Amino acid sequence: MEEREISQAVIGRLPRYFRYLGELKDEGVERISSQDLSHLMKVTASQIRQDFNNFGGFGQQGYGYNVEYLYNEIGKILGLDKQHRFIIVGAGNLGRALGNYINFEKRGFIFCGIFDVDPTLMGREVRGIKIMPVDCMEQFIRENEIDIAVLTIPKAGAVAVAEKLVQNGIRAIWNFAHVDLNVPDGIQVENVHLSDSLMKLSYNISNNSNTQK
């Protein structure tokens, strides 16, 4: 792997390549040209080659890419060959939905704990794990080597909770709270602002743009 900085735009496209290659692999396709991949994914072949060149190119263009090799290599680049242990903070509908989403486990994301402030939720289970009071969260993170926190709480408490997460060793926050977090350098944040996404859709309906994301 090269050490130089890869742009977040390229990184943002890797999961989609991984997804398409996984499907090709499952269909038994062994090799694919950048042209065919381009056609399938509706991006230019030149973009694909440029993106892959960030990681050394993954093999000869004329001969096409070996699908399984490419799938595995992109998986490794994405860190999917390692395990990540995560907790969910906020056991409302969205938090419970994410806890129940079994596909994450396939990618090496291990659901370890779920926390909430609401006493009426205590003892309820999400995929076999009892919802715990948020007071126990800090100790739990330290004792269970948690890497990732999924933040599914209202925006009011999110900034303060994010600080606690970072103080206790969390390296990455998957943020569904409707607020931008301010974290130290080296802590990763990936925002999923659902309302923002819905507003973008609203704009595109209102303006009847033909552009698809």
Add this chain to the structure above:
Amino acid sequence: MEEREISQAVIGRLPRYFRYLGELKDEGVERISSQDLSHLMKVTASQIRQDFNNFGGFGQQGYGYNVEYLYNEIGKILGLDKQHRFIIVGAGNLGRALGNYINFEKRGFIFCGIFDVDPTLMGREVRGIKIMPVDCMEQFIRENEIDIAVLTIPKAGAVAVAEKLVQNGIRAIWNFAHVDLNVPDGIQVENVHLSDSLMKLSYNISNNSNTQK
């Protein structure tokens, strides 16, 4: 409003402006300079001015922007002054979580119906609305003037369901299914591929990049 095409990158930033301006408005702030907004939002003042220039600029730079005016104008651009009626297809955990997310209503998105294939879910309610069999979906869309469908089903059925949605008059799909949809021109799709987002986080942990999205 101007007729020329605005880039999806600019549109993608509008909800975030709207969110910050809403908070400023709630805090009683009446005017803000592009410099102060820049500092708050951690984007350059030049980017803000460029973005706003796509819509006529929203007032003098030296004097600063009128917060409430700007908030309302961006809301109108986003189409939030209109009502949109939506259904949810897929009443699993995520579908029910989105149905229960009351904030959408504040933005003019009216939750009208929720559908599933699973007979054991029939009769269960999501925010006062009974889950209906997916066989009733097409008629329901036509009879209830539904604009938007939220797709929260596994990828296997998603492409076929999307076709039915479009045939019955849906104008926009908020797609949580883990597959890219292929829809006719003029139909808007906004993808929320949660696994892609989590993989991006995984990459950034593994490579310990300091870049925040």
